[in-house]
Amino acid sequence: MGRQPCCDRVGLKRGPWTIEEDHKLVHFILNNGIQCWRTVPKLAGLQRCGKSCRLRWINYLRPDLKRGALSEAEEDQIIELHARLGNRWSKIASYFPGRTDNEIKNHWNTRIKKRLQVMGIDPLTHQPIDKEHETDELLSITETYYDKRNETENNIENANDISLPNNRLSENINGELWNKSFKTISTCYSPSISLESINFSTTSTATESSSNVAAAPAEEDSVQQWMDSIFSCAINQLEEDLFLLRKYN
DNA sequence: AATACATGCAACCGCACAGCG
DNA sequence: CCGCTGTGCGGTTGCATGTAT
Structure with missing residues (x-):
């Protein structure tokens, strides 16, 4: 017996969120807070699963989110934290108020990894790639x-x-x-x-x-x-x- | 201008774990 | 102790956009 899905997926919308959906979710959470994510979509009038609502709120709609690109200083700190903590993105994100684990993870995978490789550093081990020399x-x-x-x-x-x-x-x-x-x-x-x-x-x-x-x-x-x-x-x-x-x- | 390829990021998936009865 | 439920996390995918040819 496998694990039950987080919600009944029949008839639920997936993919990118519309502005109207965002408004509904923000309006609901600001007025009612979050007791149980599973009930949020139903009460907010959304055809989404609770998990999707949670993700949308945490990664995009939260009012305390910091917008804009990560600075070089932030990048350096991410590198340093990654060397200590590994891929524990939520832990790393906790050092950056207003930044999400998803954002940091994406930034790592798309930019920092390459930057380190260019510098001759293995992003996984943080050690020089070419040890022969x-x-x-x-x-x-x-x-x-x-x-x-x-x-x-x-x-x-x-x-x-x-x-x-x-x-x-x-x-x-x-x-x-x-x-x-x-x-x-x-x-x-x-x-x-x-x-x-x-x-x-x-x-x-x-x-x-x-x-x-x-x-x-x-x-x-x-x-x-x-x-x-x-x-x-x-x-x-x-x-x-x-x-x-x-x-x- | 058209097409192919690369990049960035939002969103999804599956698993792990904590809390509870 | 066990099973169920809800939540959080990390890995991955897929799409929109940008860039090169």
Whole structure:
């Protein structure tokens, strides 16, 4: 016995939405809100299935949607998030208020992928495509970089309470590359940040962590947000380093 | 001007998962 | 624990539009 279809498809309209349908859906949702998508088309007088209505609302009709092309800065952030999160488009979209997962996914598939390929980067792995021409040293650094980045980011993601850095972060933030990155951050981001001042410990308690976090540039941010900023900065720096290494090797 | 091909994006499909009885 | 339902997600498709020949 297969799964039942989400709705009775007989007599339901498919394909592009008309202006009249859009008006009906917007009018209904703004007046009644959304209790159950399955009932929305019936109550709104639409010959569509609930799923189709939901998609239309989320991807096109929501009033808080940001229109227009994605900026280069947004593209860069998508690349960085994709390297961390993979094809988890909804998760990536959550970093861009007013943008939808569908929009970001489409943008990735149609533009960013090509941009990365032109740059010689595999969009899937975010690693250089042509490894034959890389030097051993560069390959080693690249691998260390990605390993440490993945390990550390996984630890952050897996931490029970994302507001506290009481995970095994210190074990990962100890390589030379990371030291270098944090030094960079301390100059470009905030002079008060250093590995010493952060002093993440596997045994740190919530209170201890909070006092360390107080040195962070934006006290109102959660540690997760703060770490995101740090990683963003660190990753940019590392990518710049790799670029220079490639250039001069 | 006509045709073929490429591109971008809205929409659909099927699956996974959470919540509930 | 199990089955059903509703929702959300990621992959894919198909069409409209733009560009090249």
